[in-house]
Amino acid sequence: xxxxxxxxxxxxxxxxxxxxxxxxxxxxxxxxxxxxxxxxxxxxxxxxxxxxxxxxxxxxxxxxxxxxxxxxxxxxxxxxxxxxxxxxxxxxxxxxxxxxxxxxxxxxxxxxxxxxxxxxxxxxxxxxxxxxxxxxxxxxxxxxxxxxxxxxxxxxxxxxxxxxxxxxxxxxxxxxxxxxxxxxxxxxxxxxxxxxxxxxxxxxxxxxxxxxxxxxxxxxxxxxxxxxxxxxxxxxxxxxxxxxxxxxxxxxxxxxxxxxxxxxxxxxxxxxxxxxxxxxxxxxxxxxxxxxxxxxxxxxxxxxxxxxxxxxxxxxxxxxxxxxxxxxxxxxxxxxxxxxxxxxxxxxxxxxxxxxxxxxxxxxxxxxxxxxxxxxxxxxxxxxxxxxxxxxxxxxxxxxxxxxxxxxxxxxx
Numbered sequence: 001x002x003x004x005x006x007x008x009x010x011x012x013x014x015x016x017x018x019x020x021x022x023x024x025x026x027x028x029x030x031x032x033x034x035x036x037x038x039x040x041x042x043x044x045x046x047x048x049x050x051x052x053x054x055x056x057x058x059x060x061x062x063x064x065x066x067x068x069x070x071x072x073x074x075x076x077x078x079x080x081x082x083x084x085x086x087x088x089x090x091x092x093x094x095x096x097x098x099x100x101x102x103x104x105x106x107x108x109x110x111x112x113x114x115x116x117x118x119x120x121x122x123x124x125x126x127x128x129x130x131x132x133x134x135x136x137x138x139x140x141x142x143x144x145x146x147x148x149x150x151x152x153x154x155x156x157x158x159x160x161x162x163x164x165x166x167x168x169x170x171x172x173x174x175x176x177x178x179x180x181x182x183x184x185x186x187x188x189x190x191x192x193x194x195x196x197x198x199x200x201x202x203x204x205x206x207x208x209x210x211x212x213x214x215x216x217x218x219x220x221x222x223x224x225x226x227x228x229x230x231x232x233x234x235x236x237x238x239x240x241x242x243x244x245x246x247x248x249x250x251x252x253x254x255x256x257x258x259x260x261x262x263x264x265x266x267x268x269x270x271x272x273x274x275x276x277x278x279x280x281x282x283x284x285x286x287x288x289x290x291x292x293x294x295x296x297x298x299x300x301x302x303x304x305x306x307x308x309x310x311x312x313x314x315x316x317x318x319x320x321x322x323x324x325x326x327x328x329x330x331x332x333x334x335x336x337x338x339x340x341x342x343x344x345x346x347x348x349x350x351x352x353x354x355x356x357x358x359x360x361x362x363x364x365x366x367x368x369x370x371x372x373x374x375x376x377x378x379x380x381x382x383x384x385x386x387x388x389x390x391x392x393x394x395x396x397x398x399x400x401x402x403x404x405x406x407x408x409x410x411x412x413x
Contacts, residue, residue, distance in 0.1 A: 002173060004030055005039035005061035007053060009068035009078050010152060013042040022067045022157050029166060034178040034225065035063065045069065050081035058085070062145055063169070068152030070135040072114040078149055079120050086142055088123040092116070096127065100134060128164045132156045139168065146172070179227040181234040184247040185218045186398035193218045193241065200236040207233045215387055216394030217246075217253070243407040246398055253394070254282045257401045261292035266404065269340035270296040271309055271330040273321060273347035274364065278393040294338040299330065309333030321347050322359040324367065324376035331367035331374055342403065343369040346396045350388045364392045368403045375409060
């Protein structure tokens with residue numbers, strides 16, 4: 001398998017001002033082409049460090065993609081660093097310089113002398129056209145390896161990667177596309193998922209399996225050079241995990257929940273406390289969700305739970321808001337108030353403090369109510385405030401998905 005290194009350049013990536021989303025995007029694109037990412041690094045705006053990192057990356061990879069550092073300012077040093085690492089000179093391209101001047105002329109502005117630096121090319125490099133900005137990219141070949149320089153602005157980088165770089169990679173490295181399958185599992189611990197998957201994939205040589213633990217979900221990714229091998233693995237994993245697989249490929253849990261509701265002609269309403277509207281936001285991400293989503297009630301205080309959802313005041317005072325009885329009352333209440341077939345509720349202590357609640361931080365109670373009754377669940381979830389809220393939202397959506405499909409949730413209690 002061909003190997004690739006990714007370098008993201010800029011002090012802002014190191015001090016936390018900017019998150020490196022470019023490398024995530026590039027990784028997802030290249031993996032589908034059969035590339036293995038062996039190195040990802042963020043490097044500051046320091047010439048020697050950047051040149052040394054480029055040299056190291058070229059020793060461990062067949063392809064190096066560098067994002068950022070192609071602008072006009074003094075701290076944009078990618079061109080100089082790559083030239084230094086390769087032992088080449090920089091050369092100014094008069095045509096590109098004139099193109100830059102024309103760009104500024106069209107806007108009625110005079111080009112700053114520093115902008116001319118964007119016309120500097122590593123000797124022997126080929127230009128990659130800048131359609132959405134002023135910084136062109138560069139394609140460089142050295143000793144059988146390829147170095148690609150791309151702008152750091154995400155929309156400029158994505159345009160250049162998809163329209164210039166990937167087509168050239170496919171031409172230079174034909175037949176390298178990898179086949180992949182992704183399955184999303186809900187409400188199961190990663191350890192159990194891993195054990196079941198490993199057991200059923202025994203004997204499938206050449207199939208790569210990786211796991212990604214999300215908040216309340218586990219992603220199982222299968223990849224191989226042969227599509228038939230991936231499909232056999234997918235069937236085995238699907239059989240082993242059964243109804244706990246809530247999405248495959250580009251699908252989402254909320255999208256599949258919506259599909260199931262629509263196909264059955266059912267409607268859903270949501271009552272939220274600790275998640276503060278996160279469940280409703282996930283549901284309404286899906287186009288056409290108005291077909292089945294009646295609405296949501298964010299009842300954060302005791303008074304709101306009592307007045308908006310009909311939760312008994314005595315129960316709240318006696319037991320607090322984080323228990324299965326309150327969750328059940330919330331689910332029944334929102335179902336009745338909004339006239340939905342299915343009522344879903346979540347209430348909990350997200351932290352960092354407990355406030356007036358008796359339960360420890362991370363405790364969450366959920367309920368799903370329909371015409372046949374109500375099912376309740378209680379969990380102790382790990383992580384900080386945001387993790388607990390995200391975890392709870394994912395579990396709530398999964399419970400609704402299982403209920404609509406008639407999947408038993410008895411072993412989740």
